[in-house]
Amino acid sequence: MELHGIFVPLITPFGPDREVDLATLERLAHEVLDDGAAGLVALGTTGEPGSLTADEQEAVVEVAARVARERDAPLIVGARADLARRPEVTAALSLVPPFVRPGEAGVVAHFEALAGEVPLVIYHVPYRTGQELSVAAIRRLAAIPGVIGMKYATGTVDVLGDLPAGFSLLGGDDPVISPMLAIGAHGGILASAHVATRSFADLAAAWRDGDVARARTLGGPLADLSRALFAEPNPTVIKGVLHARGRIPTAAVRLPLLPATRESVAEAGRLIGHHLQESGQRR
Numbered sequence: 001m002e003l004h005g006i007f008v009p010l011i012t013p014f015g016p017d018r019e020v021d022l023a024t025l026e027r028l029a030h031e032v033l034d035d036g037a038a039g040l041v042a043l044g045t046t047g048e049p050g051s052l053t054a055d056e057q058e059a060v061v062e063v064a065a066r067v068a069r070e071r072d073a074p075l076i077v078g079a080r081a082d083l084a085r086r087p088e089v090t091a092a093l094s095l096v097p098p099f100v101r102p103g104e105a106g107v108v109a110h111f112e113a114l115a116g117e118v119p120l121v122i123y124h125v126p127y128r129t130g131q132e133l134s135v136a137a138i139r140r141l142a143a144i145p146g147v148i149g150m151k152y153a154t155g156t157v158d159v160l161g162d163l164p165a166g167f168s169l170l171g172g173d174d175p176v177i178s179p180m181l182a183i184g185a186h187g188g189i190l191a192s193a194h195v196a197t198r199s200f201a202d203l204a205a206a207w208r209d210g211d212v213a214r215a216r217t218l219g220g221p222l223a224d225l226s227r228a229l230f231a232e233p234n235p236t237v238i239k240g241v242l243h244a245r246g247r248i249p250t251a252a253v254r255l256p257l258l259p260a261t262r263e264s265v266a267e268a269g270r271l272i273g274h275h276l277q278e279s280g281q282r283r
C-alpha cells in the first residue's frame, strides 16, 4: 500500500472551557479533504494527544474514522496503537522510541516486534526522540513486513536512495517539504496544510508530475508560510491563525503549551492572507 500526497495532522479544537469541540474537528476534516488533502492524521503531535484524556482521544479518532469512511480517505492514527485497530485506519503512526536512545539495532528490533496486525508508519523525528538513524538503519526498517512508510522529520533533506516498493516516504518538516518531494518523497504529513491546503496538494502533484516550474513557484511561498506557522511550538500559531480566520472557535491550547503571541499569529496571518489572495483560495 503506497501513501501519496498531503496528509493533514488535525489539530484538536477546544471550546471556551477548553473542552474538545468534536463538531468543529469534523468540519475541519471535511474542509481539508475538500481542498485536496490526500488523507488525515488523528492524534499526531499537532493534535496535542498528550493533553487529552483517553476518552477524548477515542472521541477524536471516532470522528476522524467517520470522516475517513464517508470520504473513502486514508487515515493514520498516532499516539495510541489500540486506537489504530479500526477498519477505517490505514496505518498507525509509531514514534521511534523517544528518550531511551536504544541505538539503531534496538530501534529495528522494536519495530520488528511491533509490526503485525496494523500497518505502521514510523515517525522519525530525532530532535524530539534523541535517536538518530543512518540510511542503512532506515533501509532495514523499510524492509520489515508491515512497515509501510516513514514520516521523515530530521530537519534536513537527506538522500535515502532506493527504498522498497510499497514503502512511502512522507516529509514531516513543513518548511523543507518541497525539496523532500523533489528528491522523491511520496508526500507529507504537514500541520501547515490546515491552511492553503490546495496549494500544498498542488505542490505534491507538481513534483510527482515533473512540473518543476509549478513546483518552484509554489515551494518558496509555502516554505515561508510554514516557517511563520512554526515560529512558536506547534500547533499554537496554527490554532491562532485558524481562530483568526473563523475556522475554530478559540485558539486555546492545553498546558504545557501556551497560546502563540499576537505578533506570530499576525505575521503568519499576513502571509496566509497574501497567499490565499494570490492563488484565489478561500482558506
Ligand SMILES: O=C(O)C1=N[C@H](C(=O)O)C[C@H](O)C1
Residues within 6 Å of the ligand: 009, 041, 043, 044, 045, 046, 047, 172, 173, 174, 189, 190, 191, 192, 234
Ligand atoms: O502532528 C504531526 O504529525 C506533525 N508534527 C510535526 C511537529 O509538530 O513537529 C509537524 C508536522 O507538520 C506534523
